[in-house]
Amino acid sequence: MSQCLLAAEILPFRPGPAPYPPLDYAVPPDLAPYAKPGARVLVHVQAKAMEGLILRSFPAQESRFKKLKPLDSIFPVPGMDEEGIREVRAVSEFFGGHLANILDLALPDRVQYVEKELSCPAEWSRQNQEALLRLLPPARQAYSQIPDLEKAFSERGNQSFVWDLAQGQGRIFEDLSLLALLSKKFGYSFLACFPSTNLFARLKEAFDECGLSPFFAGSAEGKAENYRAFLACASGGAQVLGTRKVMHFPVKGPCVLADVNCFGSGSTDGIAPYANVRDVLSIRHKVRGGIRISMAYCHGAVQEKWLEDGEACHIFPALKPRLRPACFTRASILESGDRFLHLPSFLVERLRKNGSEGKKSLLVCPAGSGTVFYLCPECSSFIKCPSCGGAVKKEGGVPTCRSCRKKGGEWECRKCRKTFPSAALIPLTRGPERVRQELKDLLKDEALRNTEVAVAGNLPQKPYSLVAILDAWLSFFSLHLDSETAVLNSWMEASSLASDQVILIGECQKELLSSFSNWNCDFPKWELQDRKRSGLPPFRAPVSIWGRGGEPKKAVEEVLRLLAVPSGKAEVLGPMASRRGEELCMLLVPPPFSASLGGVIEKLSGPRGKLQAHFWIDPYCFGCR
Structure with missing residues (x-):
C-alpha cells in the first residue's frame, strides 16, 4: 500500500447476484491515470474474480482500512461517467433496489472482437438533410407543438414531451425517424425503448432511407449486437433502439430518452424488480436533463398528470382522423x-x-x-x-x-x-x-x-x-x-x-x-x-409485498412504522392468496411519506434484513408478485 497513493471505491456487480457493498482497493501506480469514476475493473472478492465499477477515487490514506488489496486491471472500454453513476443511484433509491443489480443490467458482458469495431458517429450528411426536409413539413402540418420540439433541440433545452401519434399508415416510423434526425443534427444521442422487437424491421428500413445507422438491442438480438449497441450508446451521438434491456444503458453527452408504447412494461432482474421503462427514463431525465419523449397512440394517466402539472409539453394530432371506426x-x-x-x-x-x-x-x-x-x-x-x-x-x-x-x-x-x-x-x-x-x-x-x-x-x-x-x-x-x-x-x-x-x-x-x-x-x-377519486397511482405510491406465513402483514406494519405514516393515511389491500402458497399485500402510500419509500424498502430487503417478505415498488400490475 505504501507504493499506492490512490485508492478506489469499487462496487462488484458481476457475476450476479452480487451481495457485496462497495469495497476499497489500492490502485497500482501504472493504472492510476485510468482509475476514474465509472471505469470497469476486475477485482478479487474473497478469492473470487468479479467485475466491478469504480464509484470514486481518493487518496489512499483516507481509506477506512489499513491494508488494501490492489485491483487487478481496468478494462479499456467505456463504462459510465459520474453523471451515469448518479442516474443509476437515483433509480436504485426510487425502487428500493440494489445498485449492483442495476449495473448488471446497464453494463452488458464484454465481447472483445466488437470492441475493435468501435467507430465515431457519422457526420451529418446530404441524405440526412434531404430526409429532414422531407419529413419536417408534414409533421408540422399533422401535429401541434412541433415548433416547441425544434426549439428544445436547437436551444439545448431541458424539456419533456408527451407525443400522441396521428392516424395513418407508417406514421410512427416517420415520426421516430424525424426524432432521430433532429437528434443527430443537433448533436444528441437517441435512446428509444419499445415493449417488443415487433417494429424493429420496419424501423431499420425507415432509418436507412434517412441515412441513419441505428443500433438495436434486446433479448433476441444476441450478445454481440447488444454489446455493440451499448458501446455506441456509451460513446455518444448514436441512435440506439431496444426493448426494456436498454433503459439503463449509460449515455454520453446530451441525449433524447424516449419510450414508445411502453404501458405496463415490467419484469424482474432476479433480485429486485425495476419495473417500468417509463419511470426509469423519467428518473434519468431528471438527473441528466436533455429531452424526454413519451410516445404512444394515446398517452396514459401518468402522462396526463405530467401535462396537468405542467411538467411536459403535449404534441398531439392537429388534423381530424381520416378514418372513423x-x-x-x-x-x-x-x-x-x-x-x-x-x-x-x-x-x-x-x-x-x-x-x-x-x-x-x-x-x-x-x-x-x-x-x-x-x-x-x-x-x-x-x-x-x-x-x-x-x-x-x-x-x-x-x-x-x-x-x-x-x-x-x-x-x-x-x-x-x-x-x-x-x-x-x-x-x-x-x-x-x-x-x-x-x-x-x-x-x-x-x-x-x-x-x-x-x-x-x-x-x-x-x-x-x-x-x-x-x-x-x-x-x-x-x-x-x-x-x-x-x-x-x-x-x-x-x-x-x-x-x-x-x-x-x-x-x-x-x-x-x-x-x-x-x-x-x-x-x-x-x-x-378516476384514479384521483380511488387513491390509485400516480396519487399514491404502491408496493407489492409477498411471502409466506404472515410475513407480508409483518412487512406492511414495519414499512408503515419506519415511514411514520399516521393511522388511516395509508391503505392496505389484502392479504390475498397468491401462487405457491404465498400471500400478497398491496400497500398504497400517500405523499409526502412516499418520498422515503425506496430507502425503507432497501433497508428491509437487504442481505441483513430480518423479514422474509419480498417487495416491488410501483408494480405495473396489482396482482403481480
Whole structure:
C-alpha cells in the first residue's frame, strides 16, 4: 500500500447476484491515470474474480482500512461517467433496489472482437438533410407543438414531451425517424425503448432511407449486437433502439430518452424488480436533463398528470382522423338478426368482397384471447369468482380464479344468481387459431389468402384495406394499471394500418370508445380523475409485498412504522392468496411519506434484513408478485 497513493471505491456487480457493498482497493501506480469514476475493473472478492465499477477515487490514506488489496486491471472500454453513476443511484433509491443489480443490467458482458469495431458517429450528411426536409413539413402540418420540439433541440433545452401519434399508415416510423434526425443534427444521442422487437424491421428500413445507422438491442438480438449497441450508446451521438434491456444503458453527452408504447412494461432482474421503462427514463431525465419523449397512440394517466402539472409539453394530432371506426356491440348485432357474434355475417361478406377484389384484410384478436374462459349456461354471462370477483379461466383442466386461485367446485353467476358445478360451465375458446379454423369454413381460397389474423400488440406492419378488431369484450381481463390504455393503443395501432375501413366488434367503456372513435385523449383525462377519486397511482405510491406465513402483514406494519405514516393515511389491500402458497399485500402510500419509500424498502430487503417478505415498488400490475 505504501507504493499506492490512490485508492478506489469499487462496487462488484458481476457475476450476479452480487451481495457485496462497495469495497476499497489500492490502485497500482501504472493504472492510476485510468482509475476514474465509472471505469470497469476486475477485482478479487474473497478469492473470487468479479467485475466491478469504480464509484470514486481518493487518496489512499483516507481509506477506512489499513491494508488494501490492489485491483487487478481496468478494462479499456467505456463504462459510465459520474453523471451515469448518479442516474443509476437515483433509480436504485426510487425502487428500493440494489445498485449492483442495476449495473448488471446497464453494463452488458464484454465481447472483445466488437470492441475493435468501435467507430465515431457519422457526420451529418446530404441524405440526412434531404430526409429532414422531407419529413419536417408534414409533421408540422399533422401535429401541434412541433415548433416547441425544434426549439428544445436547437436551444439545448431541458424539456419533456408527451407525443400522441396521428392516424395513418407508417406514421410512427416517420415520426421516430424525424426524432432521430433532429437528434443527430443537433448533436444528441437517441435512446428509444419499445415493449417488443415487433417494429424493429420496419424501423431499420425507415432509418436507412434517412441515412441513419441505428443500433438495436434486446433479448433476441444476441450478445454481440447488444454489446455493440451499448458501446455506441456509451460513446455518444448514436441512435440506439431496444426493448426494456436498454433503459439503463449509460449515455454520453446530451441525449433524447424516449419510450414508445411502453404501458405496463415490467419484469424482474432476479433480485429486485425495476419495473417500468417509463419511470426509469423519467428518473434519468431528471438527473441528466436533455429531452424526454413519451410516445404512444394515446398517452396514459401518468402522462396526463405530467401535462396537468405542467411538467411536459403535449404534441398531439392537429388534423381530424381520416378514418372513423364502425363500432358494433353484441346487443346491436343480435338486434339486427345476426346470431354470429364473433364473426358477424356482414364482416364475412366484406371479407369475401375484399378477397375477390384482391384487397388485404386483417382480423385482430385480443392479446391473451387464446385463454379459455367460462360462460354461464343459463344467461351466457362471463363467470366471475364468487369470493373475489376475479376472472375465471381454465388452468390444469379445471376452472380457476386468476386472482384468489380458487379451483373447481361450484360457481355462482353474478348476473342470474344461479349456481352451477364446474362441469356445467360453458368453455369459451377464442384466439387466432380458432378464428383461422372458422374462416376456412366461411371463405373461399382467394378470400382466405387475402385475410390475415393477428394478435393485438403484435401486428404485421403493412397496409390493409380493412382492419376488424374482434371480441373486444375479451380485452379487459388484465389486472395491470395501464391495461385499458394498452388496449386502446393496440386498437389505434391496428386502425392505423387500414386504408378503407375499421370495424370494432364488441363493447367497452364509453370514454375509451370516444378516444378510439375520435382519436383524442378523452380517456386518459377521465382515467386520471378516476384514479384521483380511488387513491390509485400516480396519487399514491404502491408496493407489492409477498411471502409466506404472515410475513407480508409483518412487512406492511414495519414499512408503515419506519415511514411514520399516521393511522388511516395509508391503505392496505389484502392479504390475498397468491401462487405457491404465498400471500400478497398491496400497500398504497400517500405523499409526502412516499418520498422515503425506496430507502425503507432497501433497508428491509437487504442481505441483513430480518423479514422474509419480498417487495416491488410501483408494480405495473396489482396482482403481480
